[in-house]
Amino acid sequence: MEQLMGMMQGLQEAMAASKDEQDRMQEDLAASQARNEELHRVNEEFCRGWRNPTGQRDVDEAEPFTPPRELSTPFSQQILETVIPNTFTGPKVTFTGMEDPEAHLTAFHTQMMLVGGSDAVRCKLFMSTLTGMAMDWFISLPEGHITSFAQLSQLFREQYLANRAPPSVSYDLFDVKQYQGETLKEYINCFGAQVLKVGTKEEPMIVYAFRKGVCPGPFYESIIRNRPKTFAEIRRRAVEHIASEGEVYEKRMCVAPARPRA
Known part of the structure; x- marks a missing residue:
């Protein structure tokens, strides 16, 4: 019995010693991990300082968010x-x-007449029509400079003054010809558009220029025999002529070259 008790006591002591040994090993392991973490941190700081000796921010570090600059x-x-x-x-x-x-x-004015809008709305919508070099010019203007559409229009005219077409003169009417394949109605509409463009009121010159440009044919002969005095009279007589004779003869008899494409 005493021998059994001695064996049990020895076993308990061995188990206690084993537990103490396990506790020491656990402490040693925790200390080793702590040392490793400290070494890793020191090594990272050393490497960071070696890569960026000036002390500037590393490129891989997150930059604070900066909102985009407003134009x-x-x-x-x-x-x-x-x-x-x-x-x-x-x-x-x-x-x-x-x-x-x-x-x-x-x-632009023509289209805005259909939708209306305030002066400020016209300014903003006019900006939307600019592109390329024109937009570059617009954004180069001083900040807050434009206060009205009249001012914007004037600046726009002055900037692109060199692009303006030369003003039309009365004698430009003599450049309007009836071309091959063009009907009398088409020629009258084209000639009338040029009359409006030049803005002349000299009816004798308008009539003479029309006669010089129209193709030979029955209508040409009719205005030679009985000469009209105004362009309005030419229009009226052309309508009567087309209603009675048609326009097939114009395409057959006109030998002028084809009208250039716009």
Whole structure:
């Protein structure tokens, strides 16, 4: 019995010694891990300082978010704060910097007459018609400089003054000819558009220029025999002639070259 008790006591002591040994091993392992982490941190700091000795921020470090810089605008604050209604559609005209500025302004005004809009809305929609070099010019204007559409139009005209077409003169009417394959009605419409463009009221010259440009044929002979005095009379007699004779003869008898494409 005493021998058994001695064996049990020895076993308990051995188990206690084994537990103490396990605790020491666990402490040694934790200390080793702590040393490894410290060495790793020191090594990282050393490597970072070696790669970037100036002390600047590493490229792999996250940069703080910086919102994009807002572009300056030549519009005043009042124009910028104007909201364009959703019902408005942008004008279907564009200006690259190579076209006639007056022609562009005319086309823009024509389209804006259909939709209306305030002065500020016109400014914003006009900006949307600019592209290429014209947009580069626009954004180069001083910030907050433009306060009205009249001012914007004037700046636009001055910038592209060299692009303006030369003014039409009365004698440009003599350049309008009836071309091969062009009917009398088409020629009258083309000639009438040029009359409006030159803005002349000299009826004898208008009639004479028309006679010089029309192709030989029954209508030409009729205005030679009984000469009209005004362009309005030419139009009336042309309508009567077309109603009675048709226009097939124009395509058959006109020998002038074809009209160039616009």
